[in-house]
Amino acid sequence: MDLLRNVEEVVTKEELLNMKGGLAYLGFEPLWPIHVGWLVWAYKLAELKEAGFDVVILVATWHAWVNDKGDISQLRAHGEKVIAVLDKIAKFRYVYGDEIAKDPRYWELVMRIAKETSLARIRRATPIMGRRAEEVELDFSKLLYPVMQVADIFYLGVDVAVGGMDQRRAHMLARDVAEKLGFKKPVAIHTPIITSLSGTGRMEGTHREIDEVYALFKMSKSKPQSAIFITDGEEEVRNKIWAAFCPPREIKFNPVFEIAAYLLIPYHGPLEVGGRRYDDKSALEKDYQSGVVTPQQLKEAVAASLVALLQKLK
Template structure:
């Protein structure tokens, strides 16, 4: 495929790519770019995750990206998914792996799974989390907390939740990614990563966002 064919493949059925010019430049200059999609391990796989996310991961992998499916066990724990029991969260992550494999998402050979806990074992990761927190106002982080899928009131916020957007941005930099993929509900976290990248002199990630569910009408 030429560059325009690769761009069109990735852009189909998306809400936005931030930015198209950056994506074209990446494809012109990097032979094996890297992308990821992060998933909380939170329960049964639903249609949006299996079809929307799964098909887009396959598109991006076909376009020549090395793709990481990121199993966010620590983030799920912070967000109290599955009762906040790590054993249940890890079991759910293994189930997600089997689902994606059954859907053929990993068949191209350039798709891998990484656990958040693999990053959390390293001091360099936590240094990035702190640098992101120091480079962001509390108001900016609070605005990004909606990525956790919660309606938030200050009286109900756990202190640990403040780490969540900083960790999500740090995931991108620790994995040395060129592009972050996610549903449009993850836009605030990805924009936080782009903002922080400018301040820190880090590589600014391209962001690809999909709708949460596909409709029946043509695009």
């Protein structure tokens, strides 16, 4: 099993390759319906499980409440629906944020981590909650969110922290604080992010770090027009893909190409495009960039394959 395939970044590869199993974790804010971007990490977690890791998923009810996504009981109900989909991919273990928050030891960890962290660093970590630093100024609880996410890692005893690229600041903070507090330093695996179906628009004048760019322009359930939901029917999927941003010969921030490259080819391949079969993303990349594969061909192929994949998860 190649754990390094279809990941954007591993910190560090050597540490991961030297591991013989351990606890891998990912957290999500439970809100239904989820979009297809989530499948990228779900399949990576399934690979980790297959490789012998114990995989625990944190249903982050508390964090989602802090992030204004609903009250705890509503969020738990959303979480159940997400778990029903993940169950079709692999049997993972689940813990709930509101359960671990009942333990005083959890809050002791929060305080110890906060003591080792500057306010400036916490402000820079807000992409992990899908927000810009300016947005959290009026609600102090949101500044505790990154500290809680790091506390989750130590509380659960995580060896490998998994998340999309927009989550990297939590994991880098956990690595730094682990050293200061003498805790186990987690390896971080960051999976690729699928861009919003409407693309990024014009990005000039925005000198942003890459994880901020991802947080702003990713396919996101907060922007329903940007996303293909797991609940979308065949016609909806086809219409959305048909209308999606998909510039010819351009693969960067091209959501249709990314769905093919990061989701369909690795986990539901091979992908049949314009009469050719692709079981490796670099071949499709080359053919798309040279114009051998057109946006229309790519859209047709992605829509058909995605409809079939979603069918399996319903």
